[in-house]
Amino acid sequence: MESTDASPGALVAPAPTRAVNNKWLVTLSVTFGTLMGAIDSSIVNVALPQIRGAVGATVQEITWATTGFVIATVMVMPLTGFLGRLFGQKRVYLACLVLFVVGSFLCGLAWNLPTLILFRFLQGLGAGALQPTEQAILRQTFTREEQGTAMAIFAMAVMVGPAIGPTLGGYIVDNWHWSWIFFINVPVGILGFFMVARFVHEDEQLRASARKEAELQRRHMDWSGIVLLCMGLALLQYVLEEGQADDWFQSPLIVVCSIVAGTCLIAFVIRELTAPVPAVNLRLFKDPVFASGTLLNALVFAVLMASMFLLPVFMQELLGFTATQSGMALMPRTLVMLLCMPFVGRLYRRVPARILVAAGIVFAGFGAFEMSHFSLETGSHDIIRAIMLQGVGFSLMFVPLSATALANIPRERMADATGLNSLLRQIGGSMGLAIFTTLLSRYSIQAKASIAAHLNPERLEVASRMGLMQKGLMQRGLDQASAHLASLQMMVGSVTRQGMVLAFDKLFVLAALMFVVVLPLIYFLKAAPSGGGSQEKPHIDVEI
Incomplete structure (x- = not known):
């Protein structure tokens, strides 16, 4: 990457410390914050029972520890470009990283529910700008030919973070105090802060353009x-x-x-x-490249988040896995994504985005269909085979969608575009979770009622099953009346479990069908024309 230092002194003497650049240092620097924010979106879930006991909250009340974080995150995401023009992109990233680290530290010290919700909200405000700012910096750091690689790196932080969050959280809760799921962010955040402060430098031309727009924003504050x-x-x-x-x-x-x-x-x-000077530039959606890529990204992320939610619940509620065991069972999908995304990033330069996304949808859809055959006898090997297919599919989808959506955005509008892109992806994921959570509850009730309708004691197979259960209980020392009551309770529990299995299988089929429905929408994934905004030289300097 070439230096963009255009100061008058550069015409007389070379700049000794800015002449050599290393884009991988800036990548590592800005990825720390995004990865921590992505992990924190899911790591708390496995620790909620312990946190609930510590702060004295009910099951319903403790969910606000997650809700407050997500609300704060989505409020900040679309304002990333606005804040970057007012204060500078690097300053916004550093300030939000500090807010995130401070919020994390305070969450670990929370002494009751209101303080925990407040500190999680502060943490979310900090996390909200990290993801879109990193995406913008990577787009400006890598050349057009390297955009696939840049988005592969970004995708690993955004997608792998929520995947490893429950595993990491389960390990911490099982071996240490729950507060360490927050304290662990502090040293990593401090390291990230000093790396960004040292290695990331905004281009002077870009800053000059931002200052002009900032003056207009201040005169016409929206x-x-x-x-x-x-x-x-x-x-x-x-x-x-x-x-x-x-x-x-x-x-x-x-x-x-x-x-x-x-x-x-x-x-x-x-x-x-x-508005004369809008805080959020919605006119970016007039670009068909950005609009089609961003909307498809949101749809795919909705199915992705729903799928990532269903499987851990299935393993823990029906197969008896602990949080750590279910996280370890899901680890192969994370490893597959880590291995595939750099390869897909390179492949993006040679294969049309539509083909990559179509292949990803096929892999992910087939993986979801494989999950629809899960039962109470399902083993880890069956789960691993299905989730590895999904890992390949998610890698093939997310990288080209992220790269294509921003391929035609001018560099001075990159922060606005990444903020909107991240926002719609987050809302898409939330909608997917809301829809599938609701359907899981309704489908399980329907399946349980359908099975129970066939449990007529006068049916020979039902009476035989009840008799065997009652006989076994009596052999263990129960009297006839107690054994009869216990066998009835066991039958009800069996019906409930089988109803849940049918509900999960139905939802996995629905997830596979949703991938099929999304497949024709690839037609609307517009190819970025040559001469797009990303073709310009990178404009974030990194010194070593």
Whole structure:
């Protein structure tokens, strides 16, 4: 990567410390924050029982430790470009990294539920800008020919983080105190801070352009747009996170939040399209390359997050795996993604994005279909075979979708585009989780009722099964009445478990069908024309 130092002194004497650059140092530097933020989106879930006991919260109340984090994250993501122009892209990244680390440390010290929710919210505010800022910096650091490699690195942080979060969290909780799931961010964050401060430097031309736009922003501050955005996204995320627990639109609170969220977001869109200097540049969606890539990315991420949610629940609830065991069983998918993504990044330069994404959908869909055959006798080898197929599929999809979506964005608009791209990906994942969580509850009730309808004691096979169970219990020392009651309870438990299996199998089939439905949408994945914004030389300097 060439140095972009254009100072007058450079015409007289060479710049001794900025002449040699290493793009891999900037990559390593900015990936620390994104990886920590991605891990923290899922690592807390396995520790909720321990945290709940420590802060004295109910099962319903403790979910706010996750909800508050996600709400804060989505509020910041679309404002990344706006903040970068006001304060500088590097300063925003460093400030958010500090906020994330401080929030993590305070979460480990939380003494009750309100303080935990507050500190998780602070942590989320810091995490929100890390992901889109890293994506923008990598796009500006690597050449057009290397964009596949850049997005492969970004994809590993975004996708592998949530995958290893439960495993890491389970290990920490099983061997140490739950607070270490937060404290572990502190040394890593400090290292990342000093690496970014030392090695990442914004291009002067880019900063000059940002300063001009910042002056316009200060004269025409879009306060109403920012307020509408924050209110709309916060309420939308609340509905998606808490809707299932509150029985969706049977709850007056969910209904009110949905109406207010929809009104705020519609008003926000109108405001941003008419404001002299909008806080969020929604006109980027006029570019068909960005629009098609971003929307497809959101759809794929919805199915991805739903799939990543279902399997751990299946293993822990029905197969009796511990959190650590289920995390270890899922590790092959993470390893496959780590191995495949660099290869896909190189392949992106030679194979059209549509072909890569289509192949990824086929692999991921076939993996989901394999999961639809799971039963109570399913072993680890059956799970590993299915998730390895999904690992290949997710790698083939995510890398080209991320690279293609931003391929035609001018460098001065890159932070705006990555913020919107990250936001829609996050909302897509939240919607996928909300839909599949709701369907799991409904399908299990339906399946249980359907099985129970056939449990007529007058049927020979039912009476025989009950008799065998009762006889076995009596041989263990129970009297006839107690054995009869216990056999009935065992039969109810068996019905419940079988109903859950049928519900999971149905959802895995649905996930496979959703991949099939997404497949024709690849037609709308526009190819980036030559001469796109990414063709320009990189504009983030990295010194060594």
